[in-house]
Amino acid sequence: MSDGIFGVENAWLDAAIRIQLIVGLMTVVVMGLIYLERKILARFQQRLGPTRTGPAGLLQSVADALKLVGKEDLRPRNADPWTFELAPYLVFVPVFLGFVVVPFVAGWEVRVVELGLIYFVSVSSLSIIGWIMAGWGSDNRYAMIGGMRAAAQAISYELPLVLALISVAMVADSYNLEEIVQGQAATPNIVWQPLVVVVFLIAGLAELNRTPFDIPVGESEVVGGPFVEYSGIRWSFFFLAEYAALFIMSLIFAAVFLGGWAWPLGEEWGRGWQLVLVSVKAGTFMFFVFWVRASVPRLRIDQLMSFSWKILLPLMLVQVLINGAVLVYGGSLWILTIAGLVGVGVLAKLVGDAVSQPRPKVVAASAEGEVAS
């Protein structure tokens, strides 16, 4: 148990200070993320992104936040009052609860929880209730459909996510995030579990409701999904929760798969280098999410569900079986790597031939082509 931060002995006071640090860090980071996403997406589309508000547009998200605070607070007349009011908090709070276990740098997590991974997964699945409440409470058909879709998607992608984290915990032989990170001082878990990394990326995208899985909030179909009726500060809660979830998911990805602050030589070079390590690794996950959002179309709800239940889940079950067999009977960990790579090949082949056909030949009828009527 690390001693209190700033030498504070009282455990409660220490926890309170750390939580305040996290909340402060979170608002700054989320605003930076919103600005970064707009800039990076603009760059993907050969645009400039916000440049006018503040130097190079840096104050853009500050302006957005202040404007949203100043907006009128609307509630549809026949909306269900309590569910409508409470939905933003039920989406926002679980994401912040997840930060208790996140290992930023060697001693800087809020609490070292023995079952850290299980706590993170169970807390992050609470926000689905908020989505459904938002969908149901705002008495709008689009919101209703968006809410139902969000529920279906979150449940069907929760299972592969949990199994992925379990199989990594089996390799790292502990649920405590700090021990998982310390165990990776020599080699990060991505080496042992390549298939699990791919499945975690896919399921992570689905959990965050990002393209190609942004079906609940797909603009072209359900016009913003459950958030259609929210405006002003309530809507910004949803918006901040989405980016906070992205931030926490990228930190967990960095910690569990890329070795967090331990790999390479994290212990020896002290906290400064560890901070650089964690931010670079989390940054790659976030850049991957922005990149996918700019280039991949949206899946349909039935394809999304069948992809999770019929492909991701069986693969993860097989992976857990192989992990168990190798770890119990003492085989070398390299067998896991080979099994993982074979799994990635199987996944690619399943996705590949299920969908794409040879390039369609469109018969070009010359002038006197006969008429197929």
Next chain:
Amino acid sequence: MTTDGTTPAGDESEASVAELVDTFENTIWPSIDRVLAGVDVRPERGVLDLIVHVPRADVVRALRMLKQGDELQFNYLRSLTAVDNEADGVDVVYHLYSIPKNINVTVKVTLPADDKVLETATTVWQAANWLERETAEMFGIRFTGHPDPRTLLMPEDMTDVFPLLKSHPFAEIELLQGELLGHERGAGGDE
């Protein structure tokens, strides 16, 4: 009366009669005349394609014969509209095209100005559905037997205004730009 090519015994000089009665030899009139044997049809030479006048009573019968006949196969209804000629009624115009034969014909039906009722052509082509709804609400024609006679472009409860009729006035400009600057209405060249 079907012009069977022979000129009626008239007293005009031979030359003027000849070019008066056009025998449409290079158009598709002969085959149409054969296909529409039972219908009293009057041809007219259009600028681009042949125009055929069909009496109101058996227009749908003629259209079905034109479509189903294996000689002409007009299986594509290009467009259906109406022309308001004020005093002498409204004529409904069908532009047909045969994809296999690559030929065109225009079928016209004149309706008297007082009772504008015509049998629907949706039984022959599905394309006529929306075209007839639009023509009905714009000219005040009632197509009997139309599957769903709601208005298409006008609001649902405005079934008594027919904008494309010549009698329907153009709207007056409510506020002229000049008036805001103090000129009286009609001072400028506002005719």
Next chain:
Amino acid sequence: MAITPGTANATPTETTPPAVAPSVPEPFVPTRIMPTEHPSEISRLTPIAPQPGKALYRQVLPGIMQVPADLLLAASRKSSLWPMTFGLACCAIEMIATYMAHYDLDRFGIVPWPSPRQSDVMIVAGTVTKKMAPAVKLLYEQMPNPKWVISMGACATNGGPYTRYDRVLQGVDKIVPVDVYVPGCPPRPEALIDSFLALQDQIMEERSSEGRGV
């Protein structure tokens, strides 16, 4: 603020005894021709009056703090105007052109948002017909305060080339209070960017007490 014709400065000065009573130019009232309304349409086309907001933060803050608060809020509103994706006709294509890479409204913090609840500006881009008018009014009511309307193009300003047809509403300001008019048919993307700059100046002017005060 619509230009109110000649009321403010028409007061004659009493100091010099006027040789002849100064003829106060009575304001010219344009003869407005009543549009030919179909009975069922009159109820649907009643205009919406702009209602000023409540500005709760001004009741909370002490006097001295109100000026910087106004400035800060107006500056943030000015630099993050979210229009609603709401194109009617040809002007919508020019509006899309302004969002795209060549003219890029994102530089000004202007991002099109699909739902009226989260948007501040309604760009009426195209001809407002009398069948579409109730929908435009509904969208305007759904937008939270402080909201602004840009009437883009000749059709939205006064009916444009389609004025002489009675199914077309001669100007969207007949049903919704408009802040900025953009001339052109369709206006060039630069004109739309200029209208946003004009709207931003207006927002900065409106921030003090007698402005919209929202």
Next chain:
Amino acid sequence: MVTETAPEFETQDLLINVGPQHPSTHGVFRMVLEVDGEVVKELVPHIGYLHRGAEKLCENNDFRQGVGYMDRTEYLAAHNAELSYVMAVEALAELEVPARAQWIRMILCELNRLSSHFMFFGAFGVDVGVFGTPFVYAWRERETLIDLFEEISGDRMMYAYFRAGGLAWEVPANFKERVHEVLKSSRQGVKDFDGLLTENEIFIARTKNVGIISAEDAIEIGMSGSSLRASGVNLDIRKTEPYLFYDQVEFDVPLGENGDVFDRYYVRLQEMEQSMRIIEQCLERLEDGPIMPEKMPRMLRLPEGQEVYIRTEAPRGEYGVYLVSKGGNKPWRLKVRSACLSNLQALRQMSVGQYVADAIIILGSIDIVLSEVDR
């Protein structure tokens, strides 16, 4: 392809109003979907929100002023719309258009087909779900095309450049080099879209075997243009009834096989390559000469009691102009045959039984322009 759900638990159908204001209805089109879960049981389209009486107003203006209304009726392909109207007036007034004007008209119509199809790819990409990249790619190409149109006619969208008898004024001197430049960037644009969307697994999964319409139904409903050719019907007015000099250039007409959303997308992609081929051939055969007939009547008066129905192949399908004149300088009746109106009639038949997300894509694949639907 949708499995029948077990009937015993009673579900209540939901009425969704995809209203006049919706990000992917390409303008003011409204459809009311009756939805059971995610499957569309009934679709009722409502149009007329942009009915602004272009036909009635043309009757009040003389023949030269009608060109402006044609631009605004089909605002994505203004040249093609102007072409039909101008050819109708010339047919009635028996005006002989010089060869150079016809070649320039052909080049501009094909260039406008390119810019209209680019707009379709941009809007369709956003419907399928990519956040904005196809739109920006499409507009990068459209901006180069629009710059060229602006150099020629002085306006970005409403050109009014074709006049009864020929063209308004001479094209700029460097016309040929500019067109070659624009073609190079358009070729790059078509390659980008081919890479971005055609090979994309999720795009194929979303669009293959969705919204299928057979050739017979398409003909029965009166569809035209790429949507009809995607169902395998070989009907292209540039081939069947050649106008301008289309019979002197050779090009192919791409046909789809099973008329689904992917075929409609892919036929348009192929058509763009054919258009570029046509433009290159036209550029070689373009020679100097007058662009207006010498003896143009000062006040265009048309003969008494004549009528004509001219149809040309616009990007969305057959754009026909039926012009009736009873003498004088104003048309007695002008009817615009809108391709989108007929293509839209097939929407209900294609979308019933599919998912809600598919109904949105099917609407996008027909590529409608609302001011042409409602005129």
